[in-house]
Amino acid sequence: MKLVKKALGIVAIGMAALALTACGKGSANNDSSKPVHLTWYIDGTPQKDLKKVNKAVNKYIEPKYNVTVTLNQIDWGEYDQKMGTLANSGQKYDLAFSCSWLQSYNYLNNARKGSFLDITKYVDDSSKLKGAINKNFWKGATIDGKLYGVPAQKEISATEFFVWNKALVDKYNIPYKKIQTYAQLEPWLKEVKEKEGITPWFVNESYSNPTEFDQLAVTDGFDLEGNKNKVIDRYDTKKFQSKVKTMRDFVKKGYVNKDASLVTANDVVGRKWLVSSTQMSPLDTATIKDTWKTDVVVSPMTDSVVTNSSATGGTTVIGANTDHPKEAFKLLKAVNTDPKLMNMLAYGIEGVHYKKTGKDTIKWMSAHERYTVPFYMFGNYFNLYHQDGASADEWKILKKYNEDAKASPALGFSFDTSKVTSQIAAMQNVDSEFKKTLNTGSVDPETALANRDKKMKAAGSEKVINELQSQYNKWKKSNK
Amino acid sequence: MVNQKNKKKTNFRETFKKNRPLFILSLPGIIWFAIFSYLPMFAILVAFKHFKLNGNFIHSFITSDWAGFDNFKFLFSSGDAALIIRNTLLYNIVFIILNIVIPLIVALAINEIFNKQLSKLYQSVLFIPYFLSMVVVSYVVFAFLDPTSGFFNAVLSMFGHKPIQFYMEPKYWPFILTTVQVWKNIGYNMIIFLAAICGLDKSYYEAAMLDGASKWQQTKSITLPMLTPVLVMLLIMAVGGIFRTDFGLFYQVPKNSGALISVTQTIDTYIYRGLTSMGDIGLSSAGGLLQSVVGFVLVVITNGIVKKYDRSQSLF
Amino acid sequence: MKDEKKTLGESLNRFGRVTPKSNRILTILLGILSFLSVVPFILVAIISFSSSMSIKKYGYSFFPKQWSLEAYQTVFADGQIFKSFGYSLVITVIGTIIGVFLMSTYAYTLSRKTYAYRGFLNKFSVMPMLFSGGMIGSYIVVINILQLRNSIWSLILPLCMSTFSIMVLRTFYQMSVPDALIESAYIDGASEWQIYFKIILPLSLPGLATIALFLTLGYWNDWLSALLYIDDNKIVPLQYLLIKMQNNVEFLSTNTSVGVAQTGNLPTETIRMAVVVVSTLPVLIAYPFFQKYFIGGLTVGAVKE
Incomplete structure (x- = not known):
C-alpha cells in the first residue's frame, strides 16, 4: 500500500510537471505582417528532392499567401502509427494527410475523437473552394454535420476492376469489357486453362468478392442492389453468397490459385495469369502495367458507388491544436484552387523535374525519379497538367466517372460506435477468422458461412445492426 | 505526539x-x-x-x-474469451518451462564439451535466431511450410505423401509456434546460465573432485543447487508476463490465417484485431492494464511462495 | 602457488570433466542444435545473394538458379547504410556504457543486505516491469517534458535500464560476492565506492558482461524509438532502416487501394534480406568480445591461471 502511495505521489509530480510545460507555451505570434510558418505531414516514401521542392513552394507561397510550410514526409509503413501517437498525445501541427484506409489516424475516428479542427465555417465561407470539388466529396467527409478536412478530388469510388493480361485477351479475343459476373467469366477461364495450361485467375488474400455495398460497421451496412434502407450483413446477401460459392467451385476446378489466402497482390509478378483484380481509378492502367510488369486492359467489376469511405480516400486535415487555423486553411484552400501550387507539389519544379510541352502538358525529366509523390496527398487532380502519354481529356473522363457514380443512401451519415464498441471488437475478430479463407475459396462456403453467422450473432451483431439501423433512421429523418 | x-x-x-x-x-x-x-x-x-x-x-x-470499467468490457464480451485465455496461458506456461529447462541443459552441455573452440562457435550460432525479426522468421517458416513449394512439402512428396496445407490445419500449430519460440530465444537465457556457471565458486568443485565425485554428481549436487537463485529469478520474472504474448509470433508467423485462429488467438492478437480499426486508446490501455494486473497478482503470489521457503531468493 | 594449483588441477582432471563418450554425444547433439539455429540465417543469406527475378519465379531455395550481387550493390550504393551503421554504433556504445553504470550500481545496492532502502527499491524496480504507461505515456515524457525530439538521446536514455537485467545482476552479485568479503573490506576502512569499484566490479565480470550484451542487443535491435521520436529521417539506425523496408512492403502489399503510385520503388526481397545480413553481422562479430567472460567456466576453472 505504501508503495502504491509513493508511486501515486510520483505520478502526481509528473502530472504537475506536464501541466507546467503545457502552460508554459507562449501565445501565438500575432504580428500579421510576418509570414506564418506551418508544418504539414504527408504519407509516402520520403523523396530525395522533397527539400528542394519545399523551398520552391515557399518561394512561391510566401509573397502570395504570406505563409511558409515545412513538408514532412513519413514512410508508408509508419505514417499511421506515428501520426496516431502524435494525435493521441495532443501535439501541435498544422496540416496532415488523413483518410478512410488508415487505422490509428483514420479520418472518421480521429475527427470524432477531436484530433482535427472543425473547418465547416471556413469552407462555407469559401465558395471558390466549395465549388471546385464535387459535392459528394463534401458529403462523404461530413461527420455529424461538420467538416473536418478537404478531400482530394480524385476518383470518388473505390471500385474493384478486373485486370486482364492484354496478350491473352488479344489472343483469345475476349470481350473483356462485357464481363462483370463470374458466370460470364467462367467459359474464358475454362478455355484459357485448357489451352494454356495455366491457372487463369490470380486471386490474392485481400480479395473480397466485391458487390455494390456500403459497409459501415465491420461487414454490416447497406446493400445497394437490394433494400437500400435496411441494415444487413454483406455476408448475408444472396449476391455475395453466390459469389463465394462460385469462387470455391473455381478453386476446385483449378481456375483460381490454391494459395490465394497466402499471397499478396505483388506476388502476381512472375506468375502466368489471364485475369486478376485490384481497386483502382479508371486512369491507373499505366501504373498497373508498371508494377505488374505486364501489359493490361481493365474493366470494372461492379458499378461505381460513392460511400463515406471512398469519398475520404485522401483528405487533408488541420490539427486541432494548431496555433494558426486561419493560415493553415488559407494554404489548404490554395492547394486546391491554385493550379500552379498544386502542380508544384505534385510534379516538382518546372525545368528540374518536368518540362512543359504545351499549355497544360508536360514531359518528365530525369530528376523526376527524385520526386514522385501520390497526388492525393495534396488536392484537386483537375488542376494538374497532363503527363506525357495521358489523354488530354483525362480529367473530363474522371469528372464524368465521379458524377456517374451511384451515391450510397448513407453518404454523409456516420455511425457512432461508442455504444457498441465491445460488440464491434468481437465482430472484427470473427470477421478476420473467416474473411480470407471464405473469400478466396479456401474452405467450404456452406459450413463457413453458417459458422460465421453463428459466431457473429454470439459476438453481438444483432445489437450492432439494430443500433446502426436506428441511428440511420434518425439521421434520414432529419436530413430529408 | x-x-x-x-x-x-x-x-x-x-x-x-x-x-x-x-x-x-x-x-x-x-x-x-x-x-x-x-x-x-x-x-x-x-x-x-x-x-x-x-x-x-x-x-x-x-x-x-x-468510464469506470466500461473500457474493459470488450475483453470479456467475445464468445471466445475462454479460448483466448486458455491459449494465452497454456502457451505461456509451456514457454516458461521450456525457456528455462532447455537453455539450462544447453548451457551445462556447452560448458562440458572438450573442444573450446567448438563450444564458442556453438554459443555464437545459437544466438543467431534471436536477431531475426519475427517478420523475417515468418518468411523463413513460410519457405518451409508453403503448400506449393515449401521445403517440407517437397520432402513429403519425395516420399509419396500428399502435401500438407499447414496454414489451414490448426493441429500442427501449437507445435510449430512452440518450436519457433524456443528456437528463437534459446540463446538469450543460455547466456545468463553460462555467466552464472562461470561465476560459481570453484572451491566446491575442487573439494568434490578430491572426494572423487563424477561430473554428473557434481552437476546434480553442486551446480544445480547453486543455480537455483537464477532459476527462481527467471521464473518469477517470466510469470509477470504470463498474460502477454509475442504479437509477431502469433500473428505474423501464422500469416494471420483465419483457419488457425482457434490455436493462434491470444489476448494480444484479439486486442489487435478488435481495436486497430477503432483507434481508441482508452480501450487499448484497458487491455494492457488487465495484462499488467494479472501479471502483478501472479508475481506477488509466486514471490510469496518463494519467500516462504527461502527469503533470500525472493525477488522483493 | 601457480604450479601447485596446476598439478592439482591436472590430477583431478578426470573428475573435472565428462567422459569422452559423453563428450562425443554432447558435441554431436549441440552440433545438430546449432545447425538448426543457423539454417534459417543461411537461407536468408542465400536469398540475399540470389537474383530477385529467380526468387519471384521459383520461390526461396537453398540452391538458387541464379546468384547475384545486385542486392548488395543497391544496399551499399546508397550512403544511407553507412550512416545508419554509424548511428547504431554510437547509440549502442554510449547506451551500453551508461546502462551498465546505472544498472550495476543500482543492482549492487539491492544486493547489500545492510542497505535500509533495499526492500523499497526492490519493489520500486519490479513495478515498471509489470506496469507501463504505454507508448503515449513515454511519448509525452520524451517529447513534451524532456524535449528530446530529433535528439540522439531520445534513442539512448529510455532504454538504458531494465528490471530484468537489474534482477539478473542482483542475483549474480548475491551468488558471487560473499558478504564476508564486503564486511572485512568495510572493517578495513574502505568506502562504499572503493568497495564497489575495487572488489565488486572485478568479481562480477560475467554478470556485467551479460547485461552489457543484453544492452548491446537491445540498442542494436531497437527501431521503435527512432520511429516515434525522430522526424524527417534525421537519424535512421540500422534496424530502423530494415523495419522501414519491411513495414513499407507489408503496408503496400496489403493496402492495394492506396494507389499504386509508389510500389515500383519497393525494395525487393533480396534487398531486405541483404539488410538483415548486414545488420546482424556486426553483432555476431562483437559477440566474442563478451563471450570471453562466459566461457571457460567449470572444467578449466581448476587449471585457470
Whole structure:
C-alpha cells in the first residue's frame, strides 16, 4: 500500500510537471505582417528532392499567401502509427494527410475523437473552394454535420476492376469489357486453362468478392442492389453468397490459385495469369502495367458507388491544436484552387523535374525519379497538367466517372460506435477468422458461412445492426 | 505526539546518514526509473476514461468523461474469451518451462564439451535466431511450410505423401509456434546460465573432485543447487508476463490465417484485431492494464511462495 | 602457488570433466542444435545473394538458379547504410556504457543486505516491469517534458535500464560476492565506492558482461524509438532502416487501394534480406568480445591461471 502511495505521489509530480510545460507555451505570434510558418505531414516514401521542392513552394507561397510550410514526409509503413501517437498525445501541427484506409489516424475516428479542427465555417465561407470539388466529396467527409478536412478530388469510388493480361485477351479475343459476373467469366477461364495450361485467375488474400455495398460497421451496412434502407450483413446477401460459392467451385476446378489466402497482390509478378483484380481509378492502367510488369486492359467489376469511405480516400486535415487555423486553411484552400501550387507539389519544379510541352502538358525529366509523390496527398487532380502519354481529356473522363457514380443512401451519415464498441471488437475478430479463407475459396462456403453467422450473432451483431439501423433512421429523418 | 514525530525524524535522518553512500550509488537508477517508468505511468489512467482530445494531453485527460470499467468490457464480451485465455496461458506456461529447462541443459552441455573452440562457435550460432525479426522468421517458416513449394512439402512428396496445407490445419500449430519460440530465444537465457556457471565458486568443485565425485554428481549436487537463485529469478520474472504474448509470433508467423485462429488467438492478437480499426486508446490501455494486473497478482503470489521457503531468493 | 594449483588441477582432471563418450554425444547433439539455429540465417543469406527475378519465379531455395550481387550493390550504393551503421554504433556504445553504470550500481545496492532502502527499491524496480504507461505515456515524457525530439538521446536514455537485467545482476552479485568479503573490506576502512569499484566490479565480470550484451542487443535491435521520436529521417539506425523496408512492403502489399503510385520503388526481397545480413553481422562479430567472460567456466576453472 505504501508503495502504491509513493508511486501515486510520483505520478502526481509528473502530472504537475506536464501541466507546467503545457502552460508554459507562449501565445501565438500575432504580428500579421510576418509570414506564418506551418508544418504539414504527408504519407509516402520520403523523396530525395522533397527539400528542394519545399523551398520552391515557399518561394512561391510566401509573397502570395504570406505563409511558409515545412513538408514532412513519413514512410508508408509508419505514417499511421506515428501520426496516431502524435494525435493521441495532443501535439501541435498544422496540416496532415488523413483518410478512410488508415487505422490509428483514420479520418472518421480521429475527427470524432477531436484530433482535427472543425473547418465547416471556413469552407462555407469559401465558395471558390466549395465549388471546385464535387459535392459528394463534401458529403462523404461530413461527420455529424461538420467538416473536418478537404478531400482530394480524385476518383470518388473505390471500385474493384478486373485486370486482364492484354496478350491473352488479344489472343483469345475476349470481350473483356462485357464481363462483370463470374458466370460470364467462367467459359474464358475454362478455355484459357485448357489451352494454356495455366491457372487463369490470380486471386490474392485481400480479395473480397466485391458487390455494390456500403459497409459501415465491420461487414454490416447497406446493400445497394437490394433494400437500400435496411441494415444487413454483406455476408448475408444472396449476391455475395453466390459469389463465394462460385469462387470455391473455381478453386476446385483449378481456375483460381490454391494459395490465394497466402499471397499478396505483388506476388502476381512472375506468375502466368489471364485475369486478376485490384481497386483502382479508371486512369491507373499505366501504373498497373508498371508494377505488374505486364501489359493490361481493365474493366470494372461492379458499378461505381460513392460511400463515406471512398469519398475520404485522401483528405487533408488541420490539427486541432494548431496555433494558426486561419493560415493553415488559407494554404489548404490554395492547394486546391491554385493550379500552379498544386502542380508544384505534385510534379516538382518546372525545368528540374518536368518540362512543359504545351499549355497544360508536360514531359518528365530525369530528376523526376527524385520526386514522385501520390497526388492525393495534396488536392484537386483537375488542376494538374497532363503527363506525357495521358489523354488530354483525362480529367473530363474522371469528372464524368465521379458524377456517374451511384451515391450510397448513407453518404454523409456516420455511425457512432461508442455504444457498441465491445460488440464491434468481437465482430472484427470473427470477421478476420473467416474473411480470407471464405473469400478466396479456401474452405467450404456452406459450413463457413453458417459458422460465421453463428459466431457473429454470439459476438453481438444483432445489437450492432439494430443500433446502426436506428441511428440511420434518425439521421434520414432529419436530413430529408 | 510531537516527541514521537521528532524521534521519527531523527531516526529517518540517522538511517539516511548511515545509508547515504549506498543511497548515492542507487540514486541515478532511482532518477531514471522515476522519469522513464513512473512518470509515463499516468497514461494508464486513460483506461478508465472515454478519452476525447481537447487541447493538450493533460487537458484532454481532465476534460474526458470517466468510464469506470466500461473500457474493459470488450475483453470479456467475445464468445471466445475462454479460448483466448486458455491459449494465452497454456502457451505461456509451456514457454516458461521450456525457456528455462532447455537453455539450462544447453548451457551445462556447452560448458562440458572438450573442444573450446567448438563450444564458442556453438554459443555464437545459437544466438543467431534471436536477431531475426519475427517478420523475417515468418518468411523463413513460410519457405518451409508453403503448400506449393515449401521445403517440407517437397520432402513429403519425395516420399509419396500428399502435401500438407499447414496454414489451414490448426493441429500442427501449437507445435510449430512452440518450436519457433524456443528456437528463437534459446540463446538469450543460455547466456545468463553460462555467466552464472562461470561465476560459481570453484572451491566446491575442487573439494568434490578430491572426494572423487563424477561430473554428473557434481552437476546434480553442486551446480544445480547453486543455480537455483537464477532459476527462481527467471521464473518469477517470466510469470509477470504470463498474460502477454509475442504479437509477431502469433500473428505474423501464422500469416494471420483465419483457419488457425482457434490455436493462434491470444489476448494480444484479439486486442489487435478488435481495436486497430477503432483507434481508441482508452480501450487499448484497458487491455494492457488487465495484462499488467494479472501479471502483478501472479508475481506477488509466486514471490510469496518463494519467500516462504527461502527469503533470500525472493525477488522483493 | 601457480604450479601447485596446476598439478592439482591436472590430477583431478578426470573428475573435472565428462567422459569422452559423453563428450562425443554432447558435441554431436549441440552440433545438430546449432545447425538448426543457423539454417534459417543461411537461407536468408542465400536469398540475399540470389537474383530477385529467380526468387519471384521459383520461390526461396537453398540452391538458387541464379546468384547475384545486385542486392548488395543497391544496399551499399546508397550512403544511407553507412550512416545508419554509424548511428547504431554510437547509440549502442554510449547506451551500453551508461546502462551498465546505472544498472550495476543500482543492482549492487539491492544486493547489500545492510542497505535500509533495499526492500523499497526492490519493489520500486519490479513495478515498471509489470506496469507501463504505454507508448503515449513515454511519448509525452520524451517529447513534451524532456524535449528530446530529433535528439540522439531520445534513442539512448529510455532504454538504458531494465528490471530484468537489474534482477539478473542482483542475483549474480548475491551468488558471487560473499558478504564476508564486503564486511572485512568495510572493517578495513574502505568506502562504499572503493568497495564497489575495487572488489565488486572485478568479481562480477560475467554478470556485467551479460547485461552489457543484453544492452548491446537491445540498442542494436531497437527501431521503435527512432520511429516515434525522430522526424524527417534525421537519424535512421540500422534496424530502423530494415523495419522501414519491411513495414513499407507489408503496408503496400496489403493496402492495394492506396494507389499504386509508389510500389515500383519497393525494395525487393533480396534487398531486405541483404539488410538483415548486414545488420546482424556486426553483432555476431562483437559477440566474442563478451563471450570471453562466459566461457571457460567449470572444467578449466581448476587449471585457470
